[in-house]
Amino acid sequence: MEIGLNHYLVLSTILFAIGLVGVMKRKNLLLLFFATEILLNAVNIAFAAISHYYGDLTGQMFAFFVIAIAASEVAVGLGLLIVWFKRHGTIDLDLMTSMKG
Amino acid sequence: MEKYLYIALFAPFVSSLFSALFTATPKKLFTGIIASLLIFTSLVSSTILLIYLFKGGEPIHVEMMTWMATGDLYIPFGFLVDQVSVTMMMVVTLVSTVVHVYAIGYMDHDKGFNRFFSWLSAFVFSMMILVMSDNYAGLFIGWEGVGLCSWGLIGFWFHKESASWAANEAFIMNRIADLGMLIGIFLIYWNTGTLQYDGAFAAFHTLDPTTLTWIGIFLFIGAMGKSAQFPLHTWLADAMEGPTPVSALIHAATMVTAGVYLVIRSNELYSLIPDVGLFIASLGTFVALFAASMALVNRDMKRIIAYSTLSQLGYMFAAAGLGAYWVALFHLMAHAFFKALLFLGAGNVMHAMHDELDPFKMGGLKKVMKWTWIMMTIASLALAGIFPFAGFFSKDTILEAAFADHHYVIYGVLLFTAGLTAFYSFRLVALIFHGEERYKLFGIHPHEAYRFMLVAMSPLLLFAIIAGVFQEPFFHMVEELLRAHEYHIHSHTTLWIMLLGTQIFVGLAILYAYKKYARSGIKVPDGTSATENSFIYKLLINQYYIPYFYEEYIIRPYRELSAVFWQKIDIKIVDATVDGIAGIIYSTGEKTRTMQSGNLSTMLKWMVVGLVVLLSLAVIFGVTVRYSDGAASALSGLGVM
Numbered sequence: 001m002e003i004g005l006n007h008y009l010v011l012s013t014i015l016f017a018i019g020l021v022g023v024m025k026r027k028n029l030l031l032l033f034f035a036t037e038i039l040l041n042a043v044n045i046a047f048a049a050i051s052h053y054y055g056d057l058t059g060q061m062f063a064f065f066v067i068a069i070a071a072s073e074v075a076v077g078l079g080l081l082i083v084w085f086k087r088h089g090t091i092d093l094d095l096m097t098s099m100k101g
Numbered sequence: 102m103e104k105y106l107y108i109a110l111f112a113p114f115v116s117s118l119f120s121a122l123f124t125a126t127p128k129k130l131f132t133g134i135i136a137s138l139l140i141f142t143s144l145v146s147s148t149i150l151l152i153y154l155f156k157g158g159e160p161i162h163v164e165m166m167t168w169m170a171t172g173d174l175y176i177p178f179g180f181l182v183d184q185v186s187v188t189m190m191m192v193v194t195l196v197s198t199v200v201h202v203y204a205i206g207y208m209d210h211d212k213g214f215n216r217f218f219s220w221l222s223a224f225v226f227s228m229m230i231l232v233m234s235d236n237y238a239g240l241f242i243g244w245e246g247v248g249l250c251s252w253g254l255i256g257f258w259f260h261k262e263s264a265s266w267a268a269n270e271a272f273i274m275n276r277i278a279d280l281g282m283l284i285g286i287f288l289i290y291w292n293t294g295t296l297q298y299d300g301a302f303a304a305f306h307t308l309d310p311t312t313l314t315w316i317g318i319f320l321f322i323g324a325m326g327k328s329a330q331f332p333l334h335t336w337l338a339d340a341m342e343g344p345t346p347v348s349a350l351i352h353a354a355t356m357v358t359a360g361v362y363l364v365i366r367s368n369e370l371y372s373l374i375p376d377v378g379l380f381i382a383s384l385g386t387f388v389a390l391f392a393a394s395m396a397l398v399n400r401d402m403k404r405i406i407a408y409s410t411l412s413q414l415g416y417m418f419a420a421a422g423l424g425a426y427w428v429a430l431f432h433l434m435a436h437a438f439f440k441a442l443l444f445l446g447a448g449n450v451m452h453a454m455h456d457e458l459d460p461f462k463m464g465g466l467k468k469v470m471k472w473t474w475i476m477m478t479i480a481s482l483a484l485a486g487i488f489p490f491a492g493f494f495s496k497d498t499i500l501e502a503a504f505a506d507h508h509y510v511i512y513g514v515l516l517f518t519a520g521l522t523a524f525y526s527f528r529l530v531a532l533i534f535h536g537e538e539r540y541k542l543f544g545i546h547p548h549e550a551y552r553f554m555l556v557a558m559s560p561l562l563l564f565a566i567i568a569g570v571f572q573e574p575f576f577h578m579v580e581e582l583l584r585a586h587e588y589h590i591h592s593h594t595t596l597w598i599m600l601l602g603t604q605i606f607v608g609l610a611i612l613y614a615y616k617k618y619a620r621s622g623i624k625v626p627d628g629t630s631a632t633e634n635s636f637i638y639k640l641l642i643n644q645y646y647i648p649y650f651y652e653e654y655i656i657r658p659y660r661e662l663s664a665v666f667w668q669k670i671d672i673k674i675v676d677a678t679v680d681g682i683a684g685i686i687y688s689t690g691e692k693t694r695t696m697q698s699g700n701l702s703t704m705l706k707w708m709v710v711g712l713v714v715l716l717s718l719a720v721i722f723g724v725t726v727r728y729s730d731g732a733a734s735a736l737s738g739l740g741v742m
Contacts, residue, residue: 020709023705023709024702024705024706024709026702027702032701093700093701093702094700094702096699096700096701097698097699097700098699
């Protein structure tokens with residue numbers, strides 16, 4: 001069986017769903033970051049696959065952008081996470097409720 | 102000459118603004134003085150303009166700036182000084198100068214001294230706009246301006262319930278009439294395409310009589326409100342709640358004559374529709390008699406003079422309606438002088454008597470108030486039309502005009518009214534100045550007014566005496582503009598019989614008034630005498646029950662209707678709808694605020710919900726659009742696609 005565009009898209013959808021569930025379920029901030037990375041990479045797979053399918057490099061270029069931005073985002077996020085951990089001794093999401101409406 | 106036009110127009114405006122600066126501060130004498138000086142400047146400029154026009158100068162027409170220019174509509178702030186408006190300007194500025202100076206003394210102890218001058222000067226400015234404008238729109242601005250200032254001045258002592266009520270009554274009644282006037286102005290624009298006097302007058306000749314009649318009627322409705330003609334007359338007597346200088350300036354000499362001015366100014370229109378003219382004359386005649394009859398029994402000094410004003414306005418309308426525009430204008434001028442004088446004299450008496458208005462409680466004041474007595478007597482003689490005072494020339498000419506035009510009913514009624522006028526004027530003079538000193542019973546110590554107030558009144562006194570000599574020159578000045586012609590009664594015998602007859606009739610009325618009211622032994626009426634219980638007396642003292650009728654059949658039903666609308670429609674429907682919408686939004690917010698738990702995890706879940714919802718919508722839209730042409734066109738119609 002030849003692996004076509006649909007397989008990539010299905011993989012991407014499955015990964016995205018896993019990431020989404022992770023975003024909703026995880027209570028640990030670090031694991032939340034992991035879930036976000038899964039989401040971004042699911043999209044990256046879709047970008048790369050569609051780009052290859054159409055023979056257009058724009059999609060792959062975009063995937064690189066996403067990787068770069070994800071990296072910087074994680075760097076900033078981890079920095080904040082460390083500060084938070086030093087101050088509060090925990091990174092549990094349920095305890096971060098200072099912005100109650 | 103344009104310079105003088107602008108000075109005459111804007112000096113009162115500057116005066117008003119200047120005094121307005123000090124409205125929140127205690128009395129400052131200089132506001133009164135500066136306001137008077139500025140109004141005097143305006144008087145001087147008007148005089149220069151009058152002399153210029155009198156010597157045969159061309160009317161001055163300036164366009165200060167454009168006011169409205171949209172499509173075919175072009176209305177400038179244009180001003181016109183011709184023989185008619187300069188006459189009005191003279192009357193307005195002369196009387197207002199006198200009244201300003203007089204008011205410095207009259208309002209001496211009033212807390213609102215500065216505010217008073219601000220309103221008074223604003224009134225003069227509005228009146229100047231009214232008479233100087235070269236189009237109906239500008240006239241209407243002035244018209245509303247004087248209405249507003251009249252409201253502010255009638256209700257000047259607004260802490261008095263009656264004063265603020267009277268102010269509102271005057272304003273509302275004028276608004277009703279102004280609607281008529283506005284319709285008239287719209288009709289003029291509709292049919293002629295312009296509101297400029299010269300353009301509109303030229304176009305009137307091409308219109309059909311029905312249209313002209315409607316225009317004439319609606320404009321006259323406006324005039325009826327401002328000049329307090331029946332049935333919109335009740336406000337004028339109630340307007341006497343204002344300070345007396347205001348009554349003298351606004352409710353005797355100037356504002357109430359604006360209606361007459363409008364008819365005179367629109368003479369080209371009214372001379373095309375003699376039927377409306379005849380109606381105006383008849384109404385004027387009726388009001389002359391009607392108001393005079395109410396003045397016969399009234400026991401409020403100022404109201405008597407107000408009814409007399411109303412009656413004289415009736416004379417002016419009678420003259421204007423019959424086409425004798427110049428006579429109407431001349432009577433307007435003469436009347437302004439002697440009636441303002443009469444009011445200011447009444448103001449002196451009021452001051453002396455500590456605001457007592459019932460002449461039955463006065464009596465014998467001529468000993469302490471010699472000058473006021475002389476002035477009021479002369480003003481009353483002028484009002485009664487005794488030779489050689491001002492009223493003789495103006496009022497007798499109205500009678501002659503009616504007679505020469507063969508309107509004998511109008512003539513007869515006006516002649517009879519002249520007798521009534523003489524009677525009630527001298528009833529007032531006799532009760533105030535002659536007879537026993539009844540005021541002593543009430544423990545009042547009257548005193549003469551300040552000397553400068555009497556000096557301020559002297560120009561009016563002078564004009565009340567000599568205004569008659571201006572009749573010929575005045576006639577020649579306005580002859581061309583108002584297409585005036587002198588009224589000649591063919592037979593000299595008839596003329597002399599008429600003149601002497603009128604004089605004797607009026608003289609007898611005066612003597613009768615003196616005989617009846619100057620004697621000693623007059624008591625303050627207490628409602629027990631036979632006269633006071635007669636039907637006619639009750640009818641007259643209650644002003645023919647017209648205010649009662651208005652109260653009972655217009656104001657009260659209106660108030661009840663308003664209450665129903667307020668409780669049923671406003672509260673139950675309009676308010677309920679608005680409150681309902683607000684309530685829904687509020688409760689939604691109240692319920693959904695629990696979403697904002699501050700928990701990042703919960704927020705992320707809501708974010709995912711939002712994403713899913715938006716995604717589903719996008720899919721639904723996409724599918725619908727692809728498979729249905731109808732939806733596509735509907736969406737493109739909304740501008741979505």
